[in-house]
Amino acid sequence: xxxxxxxxxxxxxxxxxxxxxxxxxxxxxxxxxxxxxxxxxxxxxxxxxxxxxxxxxxxxxxxxxxxxxxxxxxxxxxxxxxxxxxxxxxxxxxxxxxxxxxxxxxxxxxxxxxxxxxxxxxx
Numbered sequence: 001x002x003x004x005x006x007x008x009x010x011x012x013x014x015x016x017x018x019x020x021x022x023x024x025x026x027x028x029x030x031x032x033x034x035x036x037x038x039x040x041x042x043x044x045x046x047x048x049x050x051x052x053x054x055x056x057x058x059x060x061x062x063x064x065x066x067x068x069x070x071x072x073x074x075x076x077x078x079x080x081x082x083x084x085x086x087x088x089x090x091x092x093x094x095x096x097x098x099x100x101x102x103x104x105x106x107x108x109x110x111x112x113x114x115x116x117x118x119x120x121x122x123x
Contacts, residue, residue: 011062011121014075018059025052035085054078062121072122079114
């Protein structure tokens with residue numbers, strides 16, 4: 001709920017999206033491992049789990065009115081931070097089927113509305 005006692009659907013929607021993707025990092029880590037940029041030190045699985053944990057923590061922060069502003073800002077930063085993984089996916093899938101290319105290329109511009117959504121929630 002917001003300060004006026006109303007449920008903030010924007011915040012709960014963002015928290016739900018982040019929680020779902022965060023849980024997927026643990027339930028099915030393989031696809032996330034494949035898009036971890038090779039330049040990052042350590043194992044891709046470690047980065048998959050770390051990013052999943054970050055998404056879950058940010059989801060919790062967004063869901064709680066008292067921490068929503070910080071959570072929204074953290075969500076925006078998280079969406080920026082995972083952009084290199086989306087670029088890697090687009091590069092890796094550039095010769096894939098048209099459907100897979102559409103998914104990979106579609107994720108790139110999708111980051112902008114996600115960042116805007118997170119910033120709106122932070123206000």
